[in-house]
Amino acid sequence: MEPPRNIKEVQSLTERVAALNRFVSKATDKCLPFFKVLKKAQALANFIVEFTPNLGDLDEVNEDKKWVVYVDSSSKLHAGGIGVILKSPEGDKLKYTACLWYQITNNKVEYEALLKGLKLAKSLRAELIVVQGDSQLIMGQVNGICEAKEEWMKKYLSKVKRLIKKFKEASFHQVPKEENMEANALAKVASIEWSMDELDEVQYMPSIDLPEV
Structure with missing residues (x-):
């Protein structure tokens, strides 16, 4: 998966992770194995944080x-x-x-x-x-x-x-x-x-x- 390259892609990925977390949170009340899915969702969120450039850095790139x-x-x-x-x-x-x-x-x-x-x-x-x-x-x-x-x-x-x-x-x-x-x-x-x-x-x-x- 490629890291987001601009602000719009950052916002899109963030919204997807938030939606996945909401779904997993509801599912864990019914079935224990979904805790594994939650861990995967958290791993994806960590990936986004790690590879997403700071929005301020994006602004600086645009200024250049x-x-x-x-x-x-x-x-x-x-x-x-x-x-x-x-x-x-x-x-x-x-x-x-x-x-x-x-x-x-x-x-x-x-x-x-x-x-x-x-x-x-x-x-x-x-x-x-x-x-x-x-x-x-x-x-x-x-x-x-x-x-x-x-x-x-x-x-x-x-x-x-x-x-x-x-x-x-x-x-x-x-x-x-x-x-x-x-x-x-x-x-x-x-x-x-x-x-x-x-x-x-x-x-x-x-x-x-x-x-x-």
């Missing part, structure tokens, strides 16, 4: 496998820029910049940065991610703390949630601006017209108006 995704944006009069930094579990960084070559508001460009960060993380086959951005509103909406009232916000939020489902685990954190300076610097450069030759991508319309791929 998480990607950190930093997202930020910048908006000018006729264009916007997004900056994304993906940090691998080993500490390697991938930087990405894109110019949104159309008129766009601050909150819309923040959502574009978040969408791009999620898409890039998925393209790198990341399964566990921690997303950090300095927009309190956007992070609040994704976490269900703030309500998306405008129709365009609902569309962006819906698109984000569809992407989230593609990951095993995803958490979103609002951080102070000073803790997101590197992504912010990339976004500012991306919003400047003369830097377009140095960008990774130029986008000419909002993501919510593009067909699903």
Whole structure:
């Protein structure tokens, strides 16, 4: 019998042992030989305890496998820029910049940065991610703390949630601006017209108006 490999398997085995113990406990009132079964059940329980990793250790293993995704944006009069930094579990960084070559508001460009960060993380086959951005509103909406009232916000939020489902685990954190300076610097450069030759991508319309791929 293989030892449990994750929290769900630990919980499943624990429930099975508990059910077996309840059955054996009732059976021993009727028939003495069932005491032998009880001993076997206890042996199985001891096996689980011996070979089950500490849940805290499982959390530490998961932490070691998480990607950190930093997202930020910048908006000018006729264009916007997004900056994304993906940090691998080993500490390697991938930087990405894109110019949104159309008129766009601050909150819309923040959502574009978040969408791009999620898409890039998925393209790198990341399964566990921690997303950090300095927009309190956007992070609040994704976490269900703030309500998306405008129709365009609902569309962006819906698109984000569809992407989230593609990951095993995803958490979103609002951080102070000073803790997101590197992504912010990339976004500012991306919003400047003369830097377009140095960008990774130029986008000419909002993501919510593009067909699903």
